[in-house]
Amino acid sequence: MNGRLVLGSRREVGTVGLVAGMCGFYASALMTAANLVTVDAESAGSHNAVGVVLSAVATVFIAVALYVAAVVIANGVDTVVAGRLRQIAVLRLLGADARSLRGAVVRVATSVALLGAVVGVLAGALVGDVVRSVLVARGNLHEGDYAWLPPLSVAAGLAITLVAAVAAWVGSRVVLGATPAQALLGASVPLPQTRRVGRLRRLATSGLIGVGGLLLLAAAGLGESGGPAGFLVAALGAMVSGTGILVGARLVVPALVALVSRFLGSDPASVVAARNAIREPGRTTRSTMGLVIGVTLLTTFAAGFAALRSAAHSWDLTPHQAVQTDQMLHYTSVVMICVVVVSSAIAAVGFVSTMSLAVIQRTREIGLLRALGFTAGQVRLMITKESTALSATAVTFGMALGLAYGALGAQSLVGFQTDGFVWGVPGEVLVGIAVCGVLLVLAASWVPSSRAVAVAPVEALRAPG
């Protein structure tokens, strides 16, 4: 079975390759950096654990990026397939069975992801090698037995491909919804009803968030007494509650988007935009949660370091120590932000791609709106407002989570050294995220809305449903 029949054009599967490539590059670059630090320390004769810790930390960040990539890929495949139900129904009519069609989708997505991952890993290793050669030549690093391509990078590449396969499997569930009979209907194929949210999911969500919340509170308390236990408990609490939020996202995100949409206005363009934003709750949730993860990570680190810096002011330090501590914290926070920003970038790519595909699939509907009297400007406004509702929800939600996690983390670390609760607001980073959010909205709506209004209403109405 030729998967192209189901997945369509290169642009439609391009997102999968791009996201896999970004992930591969990121993983490879981080692993090369970890290898660099380890070997450098060994060559210098010292034997410290920095390299091992760095590899472990890098693995955690890569896992987060992989998760975001999986969400993006599942969403991309779901969106593409949902737009091709008519064609899938025709294939079914001609004798294709649903499972082999789904298998074909997974194969295409996996092979594209493999290609992207290989290119990404090699590019990351290459950049890492160039940087290392320069540093060795300048004497910043010791001569040593550095790996050109660390084995962990190769493992990461394989992990990306595997994750893409699973994500494509999850995202292609809609294939099963197309029946041969639908090919014979003149009207467009209605989307299968999304599954009802089970009680198990509700239970898991409240349990995980409850336990995670308690752990975080306990960590804040432990922070007052000092010792490493507080921060470990905080990290565990953040992971548990974060998992709870991801599991339960489907329960609250569409409602949050609907709430934010209320601020869009009550004119027809805004009303239709608000409805479109939550039209397919599963897709809305994934599109939003990818961004939420990215924004939360960024805000958590930024807020954590902001809290530490503000706490440091109250410590008993000499002026020289105070300046040094502040600078050290500042640089570390910049490095951390650079490391975690990649997950946000992957989510952003997914957001733009989902938005474009969703608008292309609504060509006929937009033709109808134009025929009924929507001006080109109103269509543009409608698309921009839809992406605004999604992006604003993600950014607000992510910032709120990140501020809480960051403050609790800092409190659990240095609460004993500081009076009262440790917290901080990283103004610059928040402004930066907000600006990026606006840019994202423009990027996600400009191209599809230009394309949408460029199609004459007559042609749009004739577009295949």
Next chain:
Amino acid sequence: MCRTIVEPSVGDMEPLPESVVSFQSVSKVYGHGGGAVRALDDLTVVVPRGGFTAVMGPSGSGKSTFMNLAAGLDDVTSGEVLVAGRPLHLMDDRARTVLRRTHVGFVFQSFNLVPTLDVRENVLLPFELAGRRLTAEERGWLDHLLEVLGLVDRVSHRPGELSGGQQQRVAIARALAPRPAVVLADEPTGNLDTRSSREVLGLLRTAAREYGQTIVMVSHDPVAASYADRVLVLADGRLVGDCGALSAQQIAELLIGFETGVA
């Protein structure tokens, strides 16, 4: 009863003061050079206020193009198109959009309703787009329409929850609600079963007779056209027949006559 047109006589076709849709020597050419297709060829037609006009013709006769031009959905190559007295051929896209939302109602063959809006919201969309509140009189008219069309207990349903016939009735309610200068119906029964078709056509005829609503319907179905009180026949982009009300039988014979060149 019926007049076959060989050469359009301009004297007969002076735009009447109450003409709602008026085509004056309209041509529409798609493509360029050797591949150019002349969809409408110097067509002159006047649809006066009130009445139910059916536009017929075989595939490729230009009836869809006629509809798209009357709706301001497409540009003419040459000639003049007046709708509600406004020169569509001189307007830009925005002005035509505004004219469409105030003076033209639509019923299409399929995909008539905005899937994310419920029945009431779909029917109210023209008012929302015009940015105006309903007067008490309009509210009464709307309630009457929903009542007559049997949609009262469906107002909060989404289009996906309705049958094809019900969806088409919602589209008719939406088209009639703002009392536009003209309702354009493009194969409105093309996707419906016989019973729903009869129902929809009966409703269109009632709208024309009892509410004085001007309706122009494009169709290739003689049964559908038999509900109209005027039948126009297009062939190769020209008007070849202009008849009064006819039975389905007579229309079928007329069309066969034109196709075989006997008429």
